[in-house]
Amino acid sequence: MQVNLEWFRTFKAIYETGTMSGAAKQLFVSQPGIGLHLNALEAYTGFPLFERTSRKMIPTEKGKLLYQQILSSVECLQDVEKRFQKKSGIERPTLSIGMCVETFQQVLEKHIPYLGFNLIMQFGDNEHLLHLLENGSIDSILTSIKSNDSNLIYNPFASERFVLVAGKNTDLTAFYSLDINDKSAVKDWLKMQFWYSTASDMKVLNRFWETNFGEHPDFLPNYIVPNKFSIIRCLSIDGGLAILPEFLCQEVLNTKEITKIWEGYSPVENALYYAKRKQSLFMEEINHIEKLLINEFSSVEIEEHID
Numbered sequence: 001m002q003v004n005l006e007w008f009r010t011f012k013a014i015y016e017t018g019t020m021s022g023a024a025k026q027l028f029v030s031q032p033g034i035g036l037h038l039n040a041l042e043a044y045t046g047f048p049l050f051e052r053t054s055r056k057m058i059p060t061e062k063g064k065l066l067y068q069q070i071l072s073s074v075e076c077l078q079d080v081e082k083r084f085q086k087k088s089g090i091e092r093p094t095l096s097i098g099m100c101v102e103t104f105q106q107v108l109e110k111h112i113p114y115l116g117f118n119l120i121m122q123f124g125d126n127e128h129l130l131h132l133l134e135n136g137s138i139d140s141i142l143t144s145i146k147s148n149d150s151n152l153i154y155n156p157f158a159s160e161r162f163v164l165v166a167g168k169n170t171d172l173t174a175f176y177s178l179d180i181n182d183k184s185a186v187k188d189w190l191k192m193q194f195w196y197s198t199a200s201d202m203k204v205l206n207r208f209w210e211t212n213f214g215e216h217p218d219f220l221p222n223y224i225v226p227n228k229f230s231i232i233r234c235l236s237i238d239g240g241l242a243i244l245p246e247f248l249c250q251e252v253l254n255t256k257e258i259t260k261i262w263e264g265y266s267p268v269e270n271a272l273y274y275a276k277r278k279q280s281l282f283m284e285e286i287n288h289i290e291k292l293l294i295n296e297f298s299s300v301e302i303e304e305h306i307d
Contacts, residue, residue, distance in 0.1 A: 003044055005077065008070050010037035011049060015067050018056045024281055029094040031281060033120070035136050036096075093282045094118035097289055098129035099142035102228040106248055107296035108289070117285045125200055133275055140277075140286050142293065144270035154273040155290065158297035161246045161269045162204055164190075164262040165253070167235035172261060183265075187213050196231040196242040197221035204268075208243045212264045232258065243268075247297065272297070 013023035014034065024031040042049055049063035059067065094117065099108070101123045112119060122129065122138055126145045132138040134149050146154050166172060170193070178185050197205055202221075209217040223240070225231055231242045232249050236257040252258050274290045276283075 004037070004040065007037045007041035007044070008074050009078070010034055011041055011063075012067065012070065012074050014038060014050065014057050015059055015063065020057065021281070028092070030096060030139050032096050032132075032137050032139055033094055039137075092116070092118050093285055094120060095140075095282060095285050095289070096120040096122060096138045097140055097142075098122040098124065098132060098138050100125075102248055103142060105229065107293060111292050115288075117282070130275070133277070136277075139280060139282070140289065141275050143273050143275050146273060146275075151277055151279075152275055153278055154275050156271050156273050157290075157294045158247075158272040159269050160272050161263070161267055162208060162243050163246045163260050163267075164208070164264070165235065165242055165244055165249060166259045166261050167238055167240040168257055170239035170241070170259070172259070175261060183213060190241065191219055194223070194240040195219070195221040196223045196225060196234060196240050198227055198231070199224055201228070201243070205243050208264060208268050211266050211268050 010023060010027065010033075013026045014020060017023050017026055020031050020034050020038075024034045027034070038049070045062070045066070047062045048060055049066060050057040050059055097108075097119060098121070104121055104123070122132065124132075126143045129138065129141040130143055130145060130147055133141050133152065134147060143154075144160065175186075175189055178189060180186060195205075205221070206216060209215070223234065225234065228244055228248055231244065232252055234240065235242060236252055246253075246260070249258060253260055274293060276286050276290075280286055
């Protein structure tokens, strides 16, 4: 692990203010960011730097020693920064937001140049991101699961439907000639095809198969690729099948590069929630991200209805 000088600046701010929230206000960053820096520094040094109490962060003996050793150096660097940095006249808060990488690229990435605050994106599965939110390491997340943490708010705003899609050159003649109510014939045809998935999406394939056929799939995908956009690009070139969120591939569905062939006997859906803590220094910025996501998902639903 390589030390980050920002960890020392954060440590100094906590030491001098006595609280995580005080350090966040002093450095004009989110409290989860403060927690991330402190945890990283303690992991790097190998010992706790503060005793956490309900009201105050009390420096340990190791913490006091570290403060004395880094004080003059950090103050010198801060002085250099003040003299050489371009003065914008505006301090920018920094938020940490979590969601899957494909959703970020589809709905949020294009808005980043217009944000009035700094943004740190974190990616992972629902369980990992929810853990980060619960322990204060992240400001808000887009998730399909909920916990019982009373300090969190879950605002439902969209539904994620998973559909079976086929690649550009997939021969669907036999599929369309099947009696769709003949589950055995449909299942046999599906198992004969080439399948795409990601390592993290195996749960989705299993869920789709179990929902529609009442059993665990007895085959593995032929191609395990890095992310869902890799699947979409591959399917746009040649044949194959995949289970994908409909909103994520709507653009290529509209251009007929890939084809939605089945929603299943019982559609598989996830409710999507925008999760955040009840209190935050930067609730205005957190709510701004939420509105952007709501608008993006709403526009996709409108396009689907029109089509």
